[in-house]
Amino acid sequence: xxxxxxxxxxxxxxxxxxxxxxxxxxxxxxxxxxxxxxxxxxxxxxxxxxxxxxxxxxxxxxxxxxxxxxxxxxxxxxxxxxxxxxxxxxxxxxxxxxxxxxxxxxxxxxxxxxxxxxxxxxxxxxxxxxxxxxxxxxxxxxxxxxxxxxxxxxxxxxxxxxxxxxxxxxxxxxxxxxxxxxxxxxxxxxxxxxxxxxxxxxxxxxxxxxxxxxxxxxxxxxxxxxxxxxxxxxxxxxxxxxxxxxxxxxxxxxxxxxxxxxxxxxxxxxxxxxxxxxxxxxxxxxxxxxxxxx
Numbered sequence: 001x002x003x004x005x006x007x008x009x010x011x012x013x014x015x016x017x018x019x020x021x022x023x024x025x026x027x028x029x030x031x032x033x034x035x036x037x038x039x040x041x042x043x044x045x046x047x048x049x050x051x052x053x054x055x056x057x058x059x060x061x062x063x064x065x066x067x068x069x070x071x072x073x074x075x076x077x078x079x080x081x082x083x084x085x086x087x088x089x090x091x092x093x094x095x096x097x098x099x100x101x102x103x104x105x106x107x108x109x110x111x112x113x114x115x116x117x118x119x120x121x122x123x124x125x126x127x128x129x130x131x132x133x134x135x136x137x138x139x140x141x142x143x144x145x146x147x148x149x150x151x152x153x154x155x156x157x158x159x160x161x162x163x164x165x166x167x168x169x170x171x172x173x174x175x176x177x178x179x180x181x182x183x184x185x186x187x188x189x190x191x192x193x194x195x196x197x198x199x200x201x202x203x204x205x206x207x208x209x210x211x212x213x214x215x216x217x218x219x220x221x222x223x224x225x226x227x228x229x230x231x232x233x234x235x236x237x238x239x240x241x242x243x244x245x246x247x248x249x250x251x252x253x254x255x256x257x258x259x260x261x262x263x264x265x266x267x268x269x270x271x272x273x274x275x276x277x278x279x280x281x282x283x284x285x286x287x288x289x290x291x292x293x294x
Contacts, residue, residue, distance in 0.1 A: 003043070007068040009036035010048060010057070014065060014138075017054035040064075057136070066137025069093070070270055073140055077274050091119045092280060095134060095142030097127035098193065099161065100265065102222035103241040105143075108287020112280060126196050127263060134268050140277065141269030149268055156267045158285065159292025161239040163199060163261040166252045168232035175235070180256055182212040190214045191228055191236030200237050203261050226252075237261065241291065265292065 012022035013033065023030040041048050048061035057065055076090045096105060101124055112118070123133050130142040135150055149155035167176075175188035185204070192200070195218070204211040217234045219225065226242045228234050230251045238252075246252040267284060269277060 002064075002067075003040070004068065004071070006036045006040040006043070007064060009033050010040055010061065011065055011068055013037060013049065013055050014057055014061075019055070062136050069137055069140060070272055073270070073274050073277070074272060077276055089117045089119045090276065091121050092141075092276070093121040093123065093139040095123045095125060095130035095139040095144070097130055097143055097145075097265075098124050098220075098222040099127070099239055099242075100143055102225075103161075103239065104287070104291035108291055109280070109283050112283035116276070116279065118276070118280070126193075127265065129196065131268060134270075140274075141267060141280075143265055144268055145263050145265060146268070147264065147266055152271055153268050154271045156281070156285070158265045158267055158288035159294050160262050160264045161241065162293060163203075163237045163239050163263065164243060164259070165200070165203065165235060165255045166229055166238045166243050166247070167235035167255050168230055168251065169253050171229075171232045171235060172253055172255060176255060180207070182208050182210075186212045186214060188215065189217045189234045191225060191234040192216045192218055193222070193225070194218060194220045199261055199263070203237070203256070203259055207256055207259055239263075240293070 009022065009026065009028075012025050013019055016022045016025055019030050019033050019037075023033045026033060037049055044060065044064070046060040047058055048064060050056045050058060101122065109120075113120070121139075123130075123139055125133060127143070127145040130139075131144040131146045131150070133139045134142045134144075134153065143158065147155065147157075171188075176184050178184070185208075190200070192214075200214075201211045217228070219228055225236060226238055226246060229236050229238065230246055235255060243252055247254070265288075267281060269281070
């Protein structure tokens with residue numbers, strides 16, 4: 001029989017990024033947390049935690065953490081049903097891509113969050129990477145561009161976001177005066193989220209036959225992406241949710257009219273019967289229909 005007190009210590013070390021922080025959250029000494037993790041490893045007969053900075057769960061540790069978080073989710077649901085008048089908060093850990101977080105996600109779930117005592121533990125990653133958070137047991141659900149589900153999980157289509165290569169009109173006139181060419185694209189400053197961001201590559205390969213050497217301007221902030229572009233400092237890929245109003249105002253123009261990169265978004269979650277998760281999905285589904293293209 002698993003000792004969930006020991007599992008909680010393991011989960012806290014991983015979530016908080018270290019033994020000292022986990023000790024503060026658990027109101028224990030650092031040595032007590034370390035001892036609990038060691039006892040769990042002795043019980044399981046396997047190393048569960050790589051003592052790196054921050055600590056990382058091993059494959060066996062990941063399986064235990066996923067099980068622990070699923071049990072916690074079910075227990076919190078049961079507690080809510082047995083204590084219907086209890087207004088204490090419960091936490092949902094969700095993986096989400098940065099562009100969704102910056103645009104449609106909050107208005108989609110606002111009513112849900114004001115109706116239920118729920119706290120969100122949002123983990124932001126690229127839309128191609130969020131599914132790893134679910135696979136590793138770090139979240140109970142995620143928004144991802146991946147369409148196939150993991151074993152033991154379910155998947156539902158939410159909608160899509162259309163991205164265009166946008167720029168300020170003055171920026172276009174300066175860098176693309178004679179049209180959109182590989183030479184002009186190589187010379188113009190290009191806004192890129194981070195070094196994992198490859199969305200623009202698909203568009204350039206389709207239009208030009210290849211992706212030329214770019215002049216990258218990195219800014220890992222979806223909220224500020226449109227600002228950098230509208231100020232005429234760079235060109236960059238923007239979803240309709242961010243570019244639409246600025247384009248209508250004449251502050252942004254499409255550098256390759258008619259060319260888009262469509263990103264389909266899917267909700268993935270553990271295949272467990274959780275009333276709270278079902279309520280969250282219902283709100284997410286309804287909000288996605290309002291704010292995402294279908």
